[in-house]
Amino acid sequence: MKKIFGHFPFPVLLLSLLFAVKALYLAFCVTPLWNIHDEIGHYAYTQDIAEGKGIPLLGKAVIGTDIMSYLEGKPNSPPAYNWIAQHPPLYYIAAAVPLKIGSWFTNDVEILYRLPRIVAALSGALLILVLFRTFTLIGLDPLRASAVAASIGFIPQVSNLASITNHDIPLLLCCALATHFFARYLIQRKIHDAYWCAGWLAIAGGIKMMTPWALAAPMVAIILIELSGSIKYRIKHAIGIAIVASSLPIAWLLHNIVYFGTPFYTSTEAAGALQIAPIHQSIAEYLILKPVFQTFISTFFGLFGHISSGIGNYVLEMEVAPRHIQIQAAMIDDLPLEFYSILIFILGCICVCYMLTLARSVFQKTSSSLPQDSLIAWMHSHLSYDHYKRRIFIYVILLAVLVASFVGVISQTDYSINNVDVAISIALGITSFAIILYVNDPVDRLALYGLMIFLFFGSALLYHVYGAYLRLGVMRATQGRYLYPVIPLILLTASVALMRLRISGVVISGVVAILACLELSVFVLQVLPLYFGG
Numbered sequence: 209m210k211k212i213f214g215h216f217p218f219p220v221l222l223l224s225l226l227f228a229v230k231a232l233y234l235a236f237c238v239t240p241l242w243n244i245h246d247e248i249g250h251y252a253y254t255q256d257i258a259e260g261k262g263i264p265l266l267g268k269a270v271i272g273t274d275i276m277s278y279l280e281g282k283p284n285s286p287p288a289y290n291w292i293a294q295h296p297p298l299y300y301i302a303a304a305v306p307l308k309i310g311s312w313f314t315n316d317v318e319i320l321y322r323l324p325r326i327v328a329a330l331s332g333a334l335l336i337l338v339l340f341r342t343f344t345l346i347g348l349d350p351l352r353a354s355a356v357a358a359s360i361g362f363i364p365q366v367s368n369l370a371s372i373t374n375h376d377i378p379l380l381l382c383c384a385l386a387t388h389f390f391a392r393y394l395i396q397r398k399i400h401d402a403y404w405c406a407g408w409l410a411i412a413g414g415i416k417m418m419t420p421w422a423l424a425a426p427m428v429a430i431i432l433i434e435l436s437g438s439i440k441y442r443i444k445h446a447i448g449i450a451i452v453a454s455s456l457p458i459a460w461l462l463h464n465i466v467y468f469g470t471p472f473y474t475s476t477e478a479a480g481a482l483q484i485a486p487i488h489q490s491i492a493e494y495l496i497l498k499p500v501f502q503t504f505i506s507t508f509f510g511l512f513g514h515i516s517s518g519i520g521n522y523v524l525e526m527e528v529a530p531r532h533i534q535i536q537a538a539m540i541d542d543l544p545l546e547f548y549s550i551l552i553f554i555l556g557c558i559c560v561c562y563m564l565t566l567a568r569s570v571f572q573k574t575s576s577s578l579p580q581d582s583l584i585a586w587m588h589s590h591l592s593y594d595h596y597k598r599r600i601f602i603y604v605i606l607l608a609v610l611v612a613s614f615v616g617v618i619s620q621t622d623y624s625i626n627n628v629d630v631a632i633s634i635a636l637g638i639t640s641f642a643i644i645l646y647v648n649d650p651v652d653r654l655a656l657y658g659l660m661i662f663l664f665f666g667s668a669l670l671y672h673v674y675g676a677y678l679r680l681g682v683m684r685a686t687q688g689r690y691l692y693p694v695i696p697l698i699l700l701t702a703s704v705a706l707m708r709l710r711i712s713g714v715v716i717s718g719v720v721a722i723l724a725c726l727e728l729s730v731f732v733l734q735v736l737p738l739y740f741g742g
Contacts, residue, residue, distance in 0.1 A: 215341065216337055216340065216341075217350050217354070219350075219354050220336065220337065220340045220350070220353075220354040220357060220358070221337075223336055223354060223357070223358045223361065224333045224334070224336045224337050225333065227332055227333045227336055227358075227361040227367075227370070228329055228330060228332070228333035230361075230367060231328070231329035231332050231333070231367060231370035231371050232325075232326070232329045232371075234367060234368075234370075234371035235322055235325035235326070235328075235329055235370075235371040235372070236322050236325070238371070238736070238739065239325075239368070239371040239372055239514075239739070240514040240516070240739055241278075241279075241321050241322070241514065242279060242514055242515045242516075243368075243372040243373075243374070243513070243514050243515075244511070244512075244513040244514060244515060244535060244537050245368075245369060245372060245374050245376070245511075245687075245689070246291075246292055246374065247372045247373050247374060247514075248271055248275060248279065248515065249271060249290050249291055249292030250292055250300070250303075250324075250372075250373045250374050250375065251275065251321060251324060251373045252264075252269070252270070252271040252272060252275055252290045252292070253269070253290060253292050253293060253295075253297075253300045254300045254303040254304050254307055254324045254373060255272065255275075255304075255307065256269065256300075257297065257300050257301055257303075257304035258304035258307040258308040258311065263297045264290060264293040265293060265467060266290075266291070266293040266294050266468075266473065266474075266475065267289070267293075267468075268293075269289070269290040269292075269293035270287035270288060270289060270290055271287055271288040271289075271290050272287055273285060273286065273287050274317070275321075276288055276531075278317060278321070279515060279516070279517060279533060280517050280531060280532060280533055281517035282517075285531075288524050288531075289524070289525075291475035291524075294417060294473070294475050295415070295416055295417055296413070296414045296415060296416070296417065296456065296457075296460045297414075298411060298414040298415045298456070299327070299375035299378050299379070299415045299416075300375075302327050302378065303324035303327045303373060304324070305327075306323045306324060306327065307320065307323045307324050309323075310323040324373040325371060325372055325373050327373075327378060328369060328370045328371070328372060328373070328374055328376075328377040328378060329370050329371060331370070331377045331378040331380070331381040332361065332366065332367075332370035332377050332381075334381055335360065335361075335377070335380060335381045335384055336357050336358060336360065336361055337357075338381065338384045338385055338388055338696075339356070339357035339360065339384055339696060339699060340353050340354060340357040341388060342384070342387060342388040342391055342696070342700060343356055343357060343699075343700070343703045345388070345391055345392060345395065346391060346395070346651045346654065346700065346703060346704060346707070347651060347707060348703050348706075348707050349713065351713035351716075351717065352703070352706065352707070352711075352713040352716050352717075353703070355713065355716045355717045355719075355720045356699060356702070356703050356706070356716065356720075357699075358720055359699075359719075359720045359723055360695070360699065362720065362723040362724045362726075362727045363508075363509055363510075363723070363727070364509060364510040364512075364540060364727050364730045364731065364735070365507070365508060365509055365510045365511060365540075365688065365689065366380075367727065367731075368510070368511075368512055368735075369689060375415050375416055376416075376689045376692055378415060379412055379415045379416050379420060379692060379693065380692040380693070380695065380696070382411050382412040382415060382420075383408075383409075383412050383420065383423060383692065383693040383694070383695075383696055384696040385408040386405050386408035386409045386412060386423070386424075386427065387696040387697050387700060388696075389401045389402070389404040389405035389408065390405045390427055390430075390431070390654075390697075391654055391700065392404075393405060393431060393434075394434060394650045394653060394654050394657075395650045395651065395654070397436070399445055402431050402435075402445070402449055403448065403449060403452055405427065405431065405453075406428065406431075406449045406450075406452035406453035407452055407453075409423070409424040409427060409428065409453045410424075410452055410453050410454070410455050410456040410457070411456065412424070412693065413453075413454075413456050413457035413460070414456035414457070414459075414460065417460070417472075417474070418672070419665075419669070419690050419692070419693050420457075420693045421457055422664070422665050422668040422669065422693070423661065423665060423693040423694055423697075424453050424454075425664075426660070426661045426664045427661060428449060428450060428453045430657050430661075431449060432446045432449065432450070475525055476676075476679070476680070487677065487678050487681055488678075489677075489678070491670075491674050492614075492618055494674050494677055495615065495618050495619045496618050496619075498677070498683050499619075500619065500670070500673065500683065500686055501619050501626060501627070501630045502619075502626055503683070503686040503687075504686055504687070504688050504690075504691065505545075505548075505549065505552070505626050505629070505688065506539045506540060506541070506545060506688070507539060507686070507687045507688040507689070508687075508688020508689070508691060509540050509544070509545060509548045509688065510539060510540030510544070510545075510730060510734075510735075511537070511538075511539050511540070511687065511688075512537065512538055512539075512540075512734070512735050512738055512739075513535060513536050513537025513538060513738065514535075514536060514537075514739070515533055515534070515535055516533065516534060516536065517532065517533055517534075518532065518533060518534030536738060536739075537738075538734060538735075538738050540730055540734065541734075543726075544726045544729065544730050547722070547726060548726075549625045549626050549629065550625060551719070552626075552629045553625050553628060553629050553632070555702050555705075556628075556629055556632035556633065556636070557632070558702070558705050558706065558709060558711070559636055559659070559701065559702065559705045560632065560635075560636065561705075561709060562655070562704070562705035562708055562709055563636060563639060563640075563643065565708065565709075566643050566647055566652060566656075567601070567643060569647070570643060570646040570647065600642050600645070601642050604638060604639060604641060605639060605642070607638055608634070608635040608636075608638035608639045609635065611634055611635075611638060612630075612631040612632070612634040612635035612638070613631060615630060615631060615634055616628060616630055616631030616634075633659075633662065633663070633666070634663065636659045636663075637659045637660055637662055637663025637664075637666075638663065640656040640657075640659040640660045640663075641660060643656055644656045644657070644660065651704055652704065652708075654700065654701075654704065655700070655701040655704035655705065656701075657697075658697040658698060658700055658701035659701055661694060661697055662694050662698055662701075665691075665693070665694045666691075666694075669685075669691070672685060673685045673686050
């Protein structure tokens with residue numbers, strides 16, 4: 209107990225405990241079965257593991273008669289194909305533990321169907337502690353570190369996902385752990401931290417397809433260019449780190465090759481869902497016609513709902529015949545969404561001010577030397593002349609302004625400030641590629657890497673959803689939860705900016721208190737009436 213209090217002060221432990229209590233209360237007393245975030249498929253996957261049936265195979269895996277009968281409110285409902293079987297099994301193995309233990313003591317399905325939710329609730333509580341440790345690692349004081357770490361727990365969508373059977377919050381926890389060891393390696397330069405980072409990236413890749421891989425690729429690449437030492441030393445550890453980080457994702461790709469003949473086999477391919485006449489639109493036309501960024505932002509903060517029996521005719525994924533079920537869903541809107549959009553804008557402006565101070569320090573030559581014998585040090589030594597600096601900065605800033613302005617202007621949205629938020633994030637990410645060559649402080653470099661990785665991740669995700677639109681003719685995979693792998697890095701970057709600009713802990717705590725009040729209002733005014741028809 210003393211060791212725990214030595215690492216975590218009482219306030220952050222209390223915040224973590226309060227989140228766990230909130231999430232568990234929502235899980236067992238508030239959030240209905242089955243949440244619209246594919247909970248029915250996640251539970252069926254977990255049930256297969258708990259019952260010893262092994263890893264379900266996409267195309268053969270089903271959501272059992274017991275679950276479908278409960279959902280449709282009639283006996284002997286036919287099973288449904290389980291599209292969630294496209295994902296790797298690590299989360300479901302963990303979620304099967306409370307389900308299996310619970311099955312020894314009760315047969316009440318109202319309890320059993322909710323038991324796997326415990327894993328997400330506890331993951332959210334642990335997430336706050338991991339973030340706190342990461343923020344104190346970079347030098348943030350406990351008050352500000354506690355406030356920023358707790359802020360993630362007052363986002364309504366995070367609380368919602370922490371109260372259901374779903375892999376998103378456990379994935380967020382694993383990515384936060386990878387981010388923590390990524391930061392430790394850059395700051396303390398101990399090689400075992402790089403391997404720990406790679407290990408958690410591998411676990412994240414063993415929880416979910418696609419999105420954690422888009423985090424692992426740039427994060428591992430950065431570790432490799434930051435490796436210092438002899439050529440033999442760097443080659444040895446570069447190979448080792450790459451093998452560790454890619455181990456579980458490659459194992460899952462091999463699984464797909466063995467069973468399906470292709471590594472990237474998803475429910476879309478399994479269902480044969482292709483447009484008869486594929487759409488021919490540029491990505492610019494896509495952004496003009498569809499509210500892509502608006503949807504990402506709105507659903508990041510809150511998308512609620514559940515599937516229940518009813519008179520509707522809803523077709524589950526991978527099925528053809530409709531079922532008599534209905535979806536009740538709503539996105540967060542009005543004052544809370546406007547406040548969240550303004551908060552993102554303010555954080556963006558803070559990061560812009562922080563970047564300006566970094567750029568000024570570059571030309572004042574106030575930074576220290578980079579770690580020797582690394583690839584990034586070699587790049588720095590060859591580009592450190594003033595005429596290179598000016599050219600690189602001019603070209604990169606012009607590119608950043610052009611791309612950010614273009615995307616911000618053409619994007620369809622209901623809130624114009626969201627266009628500005630997107631434009632700022634793009635400009636910051638592009639500009640980071642120039643500043644990183646000349647900033648040597650490891651904490652500042654960490655913040656810049658966060659912006660660069662976010663730009664890469666966001667671009668990869670946008671390319672994926674654009675491709676899905678061309679194939680299927682509908683806007684898919686534009687939920688804010690798909691951004692979770694990179695959120696710890698963005699919070700880390702924001703923490704560095706807050707620290708460097710000396711933003712008061714009282715101010716930050718005040719903003720977090722407002723977030724808590726807004727979350728409460730969202731649940732009271734929007735979520736509970738949706739769930740219980742008030």
